[in-house]
Amino acid sequence: MKRKPFKASAALLPALCLLLSLGLAACTGNGENDPPPTSQEGGNHTQPDNAAGESAGNETAAPNPDEPAWTLDTSPVELSWFVGASWYAHSWGDSLVSQYVTDKTGVSVKLEVPSGEANEQVTLMMTSGQLPDLISIGSWETAVKKLWEGDHVYALNELAEQYDPYFFKVAGDGTLKWYRQEDGNSYGMPNDSYSPNLMHETGMTAANQTFLVRKDLYEEMGRPDLTTPEGFLGALQTLKDEYPEYKGQPISPFFAQGNVPYGMTEYLQNLLAIPYEQGGQVYDRITDPDYIAWLKTFRTAYERGLINVDFLVDSDTQVEEKTNNARYFMMIREWTGMTAVNPMLAASANPESYYIAVDGPRNSSGDPAKLFPGNMDGWMVTMISKSTEHPERAIRFLSYLASEEGQRDLFLGQEGQTWETVDGKPQLNPELVELLGSNIEQLEKEYGVLDTYWMLRNPVIVNQWRPEKAPVIKQMEDFANAQADIDSGIYKGLDPLGDAEAAIAWSRISQNWEEVLPELITAKDEAAFDKVFDSFLARRDEYGFELVTAHRQAELDARKAKMAE
Amino acid sequence: MDRTRQPVLRRMRRQWQLQSMVIPGIFWMLIFCYLPMFWLIIGFMDYSIAKPMLQSPFVGLKHFEAFASDDRFWRSIRNTLGMSAIKLGLGFVIPILFALLLNEIRSLRFKRSVQTISYLPHFIAWTIFGGIALNWLGEGGVVNQVMIGLGLQEREILYNSDPVYFWWIVFFTDVLKETGWSAIIYIAAIAGIDPALYEAAELDGAGRWQRMWHITVQSIRPTIAILFILAVSGMLGSNFEQIFMLQNNMNLRMAESLDLYIYNMGLVSGRHSFSTAVLFARSIVALGLLLLANYTSRRLTGDSIF
Numbered sequence: 001m002k003r004k005p006f007k008a009s010a011a012l013l014p015a016l017c018l019l020l021s022l023g024l025a026a027c028t029g030n031g032e033n034d035p036p037p038t039s040q041e042g043g044n045h046t047q048p049d050n051a052a053g054e055s056a057g058n059e060t061a062a063p064n065p066d067e068p069a070w071t072l073d074t075s076p077v078e079l080s081w082f083v084g085a086s087w088y089a090h091s092w093g094d095s096l097v098s099q100y101v102t103d104k105t106g107v108s109v110k111l112e113v114p115s116g117e118a119n120e121q122v123t124l125m126m127t128s129g130q131l132p133d134l135i136s137i138g139s140w141e142t143a144v145k146k147l148w149e150g151d152h153v154y155a156l157n158e159l160a161e162q163y164d165p166y167f168f169k170v171a172g173d174g175t176l177k178w179y180r181q182e183d184g185n186s187y188g189m190p191n192d193s194y195s196p197n198l199m200h201e202t203g204m205t206a207a208n209q210t211f212l213v214r215k216d217l218y219e220e221m222g223r224p225d226l227t228t229p230e231g232f233l234g235a236l237q238t239l240k241d242e243y244p245e246y247k248g249q250p251i252s253p254f255f256a257q258g259n260v261p262y263g264m265t266e267y268l269q270n271l272l273a274i275p276y277e278q279g280g281q282v283y284d285r286i287t288d289p290d291y292i293a294w295l296k297t298f299r300t301a302y303e304r305g306l307i308n309v310d311f312l313v314d315s316d317t318q319v320e321e322k323t324n325n326a327r328y329f330m331m332i333r334e335w336t337g338m339t340a341v342n343p344m345l346a347a348s349a350n351p352e353s354y355y356i357a358v359d360g361p362r363n364s365s366g367d368p369a370k371l372f373p374g375n376m377d378g379w380m381v382t383m384i385s386k387s388t389e390h391p392e393r394a395i396r397f398l399s400y401l402a403s404e405e406g407q408r409d410l411f412l413g414q415e416g417q418t419w420e421t422v423d424g425k426p427q428l429n430p431e432l433v434e435l436l437g438s439n440i441e442q443l444e445k446e447y448g449v450l451d452t453y454w455m456l457r458n459p460v461i462v463n464q465w466r467p468e469k470a471p472v473i474k475q476m477e478d479f480a481n482a483q484a485d486i487d488s489g490i491y492k493g494l495d496p497l498g499d500a501e502a503a504i505a506w507s508r509i510s511q512n513w514e515e516v517l518p519e520l521i522t523a524k525d526e527a528a529f530d531k532v533f534d535s536f537l538a539r540r541d542e543y544g545f546e547l548v549t550a551h552r553q554a555e556l557d558a559r560k561a562k563m564a565e
Numbered sequence: 566m567d568r569t570r571q572p573v574l575r576r577m578r579r580q581w582q583l584q585s586m587v588i589p590g591i592f593w594m595l596i597f598c599y600l601p602m603f604w605l606i607i608g609f610m611d612y613s614i615a616k617p618m619l620q621s622p623f624v625g626l627k628h629f630e631a632f633a634s635d636d637r638f639w640r641s642i643r644n645t646l647g648m649s650a651i652k653l654g655l656g657f658v659i660p661i662l663f664a665l666l667l668n669e670i671r672s673l674r675f676k677r678s679v680q681t682i683s684y685l686p687h688f689i690a691w692t693i694f695g696g697i698a699l700n701w702l703g704e705g706g707v708v709n710q711v712m713i714g715l716g717l718q719e720r721e722i723l724y725n726s727d728p729v730y731f732w733w734i735v736f737f738t739d740v741l742k743e744t745g746w747s748a749i750i751y752i753a754a755i756a757g758i759d760p761a762l763y764e765a766a767e768l769d770g771a772g773r774w775q776r777m778w779h780i781t782v783q784s785i786r787p788t789i790a791i792l793f794i795l796a797v798s799g800m801l802g803s804n805f806e807q808i809f810m811l812q813n814n815m816n817l818r819m820a821e822s823l824d825l826y827i828y829n830m831g832l833v834s835g836r837h838s839f840s841t842a843v844l845f846a847r848s849i850v851a852l853g854l855l856l857l858a859n860y861t862s863r864r865l866t867g868d869s870i871f
Contacts, residue, residue, distance in 0.1 A: 120832050127614050142835055146614060250704065260814055310704065313726045313813045315696070318703070499613055499835065507834040508637075518726075518815040539636075 065165035070396040074106035084118030084137030095448025100414045107397045119143045131385035136455045139377040142497045148187045153383040155185035159395040167399040178376045190378025191457045199486045206374025207484035208334040211360025216352035227362040229297040236306035254307045256332040260514040263332045272363045273370040276491040282552040290363040326353040335476035342472045357479035375489030407461040433467045496551040505544030608842035628842035641826035649800040651736045664751035683745025695810025698738045728819035754785040790868035798855030
C-alpha cells in the first residue's frame, strides 16, 4: 500500500516534534548520571607549605602562637560556608550576633544549605571541583572521607602552622588527635564532641534518645507499664478502645524516628539495652532474642489493628503535621527534635497534651535503656576546602570561633547588648531568656544567640552559659541523661562506609533490611515472620555479611587502641 | 516543485535565517547528549570521585557481572516491564480515545476549555503532584472516603503502603496527569485531515462512527505508529520523578524501577561505576527495542521512523 508523501509527512510532523522533545528529555537523564571529570590541579597557588618566609605577604607580623591571628587582618572578606543540614534555615548578617562577629573580624559568612541530602550534594560538588570555602557536614557521612582522601580540603594543622599557630591552643589536642589520619594530618574539626571523661564529670551526656508519650493520655490511662510486651499491647488496646480520636482525627498510636534504619533498629536496640560486644567480639544485635521478641510484639500490635504502618510511609510533612497536632501517642523519638513543639503544645488549648519521656520497651530481664551518649566524633565536622581563595582568613576564623572568645561571641553576643556579667558570670538578658521560652524562632532570627550558629559549638565551653531550659524540655533531657551509657560512644558508626567491598556489602544489606522490617511487622502470623526473617539472614550472608563483621571488629579494635593512647 | 532539485547547500543558504535557528539546538545536543557518552567509560573502571578520572583502574566487565548477579537488579527489570506493560497496553489508547471524543464535540468553546483544563496538570511538577496524590491515597484521603462511601471497602487502606497497589497507582496518576498533554499530538494530527474527506463520506452516507473509524483513525495511523515505536523503545525507562515521589520502604518491592535502582546504587550508595554499567546496558537494550519496533511497524503498516 502506497501513501501520498504529503499526507504522511503532515501527520508525521507533530510526531517528530515529540520525538525531538523525548530525545532531549532522555539526554538530560543521561547527563545526570555521568559525572564530569574532576580537576583539582587549580588551587595550588594557595597550597601551604612549610617553607618559612613565604606566608602571605600582606602582613608584617609573624604569627605568634600565644596570640589569636585573626586580629592581624580584619579587612572585609566573604567566606561561603556549606552547612550540611537541609533544615538549617538561618542566615548571616541579619542577626545581631552575626553583625557583631562580622564587624569584629571582617569576615562575613555566606551560608549555604543542601536542597536535599547533604551527602549527595557534597559528592556532586566534588565532581564539579567547586567547593565552598568552609564545609560542615555530619561526621558519619561518606562524603567526609571522600573529601579527605580526594585532597579536596586542607590539613588544618598545616594551615595553622603557617598562618595561625594559636589554633593549636584552642583546638585542644584531644579533638585534633581524634581526627588525625594516618598521614599525621587532621582535616576536620568537630562540634558537640564529648569525651567520656567530660560526661562523667558533668553528667551532661548529650544523649538525645528518648521514648516519649503524650502526657494527658498516659496519665488518664493510669501510667501503664510500657516496658513489657504485655503492658505495651495493653496500653495500645486501651488507646484503641477509649481514645481512638483526637480533635476529630484518628490518633496515630506509634511513631519511630528515621523509621527502619534508625528508629526501629539501632534506637530500639538501645532502648532494649542490647550489647554491642560480647567478650571482645562485636555482637550481631539484629539477631538478639529480645529484639526479635519486640519486633514480634509490633507484629502482633499490627495484626490486632492497634498500630498502623503510617510511621513507615509518612513523609516528613505528614509527620510534622501529626506532631504539631499531638496526634501521636507513643514515639521513639529524640527529644532534641521536640524542643520547639513541646512548649507550643504546653501553651495550647490543651496544656497537658505535650510529650514526656518515660520508660519504653525493655529487654526480658527488665534492664534500663542504654542510650547513645555524645562521642568524640561529635555531630558535624568542619573543613576548609582547597577551593578557597582565603585559606589564611579561613583558618584564623575557625581558630577564633573555636576559642573561648569566639564561642562566647556566637553563643551570647556582645557584652552590654545581649548579656551582662552578673556575679562574675555572663548572663543573658532577661528579655532574651523569656523569648527562649516563648518564641525561639524570633530569638534566633533577630539575635542569633545560643544555638543559632552551632557549626563549631563546643559544649564544654558554652554549657556554663546556657540558661535553664523550660521544664517541659528539661524533663526529657534529664531522662535521657540518666539512661545514657557513657562508655558506648565508641560503638557509634562501626559500619563500613565508602567504596570498599565491605561497604558495598553493608549498603546492600542495610537497604534490604529497610524493606524486610516492614514485611516482618505486616507478616500475617509468627510463622510468616520467621520465614521472612530467615530468608533475610540467608540473603545477608550471600551479600557478604562476614566482611561487614570483620570490618566492625577491626574498627572497634582500632578505636580501643586509640582511646588507650 | 523545482525547489527540490536545487543542490542542498544552495537551498540551505537561501534559508539561512531559518537554518540558523537550529544551531543552538545542535550545540545543546552535542554538549549534553554526545559528549557525556564518553564518560560511559567509567562503567568499565573502578572509578572514585575522590581521584582524577583517568587514574582509575580498568576492571573490564566486573560491574556488568555484578549487576547481572544482583537479585535486586532483576526485580527492578520486572517492575519496569510490568509498569511499562500496563502503560503501553492500557495507557497508550487513552489519549487517542480522548482526542477522538474531543474531536466530535461541536461547541468549539467547550472543546477548547476541556482541552486546556485537561492538559494543565502536565505543568505541575511531579514533586507537587505526587505529594497531592499521596494525600488522596492516605488516611482520610479522598480515595478512602469515596471507597468507603460507596461501600466498596470497610475500613481505611493505606494504599501506598501495600505493594500490590503500586503499579496501578502509577498508572492512574499518570493517566490523570498526562492524558490531556499526550492527546495534543493526536488532536494536531486530526486537525490536519482534509475536511473534504468527511464531506465526501457524509455524502456517501457514512455515519458518525464510520467517519471516525474510516477517516479519522486511518488518517492519524502514522502518528499512532510512530508514538507506539517510541513507547516500545522507552519500555525500560520509567518516570523517575513520579516513582521517586510515590515509593517508600513498604512498596519498594514493586516500586523500584530500573531508573530508581540506578539512582539508589549510584547516588545513594555511591557506586558510580556500577550504576554507569547498568545505564549502559539499559541504553543498548533500549536501542535494540527501538530497532525492533521500528522494523515491525514498517513490515506491518508501512509506517516507521527510518
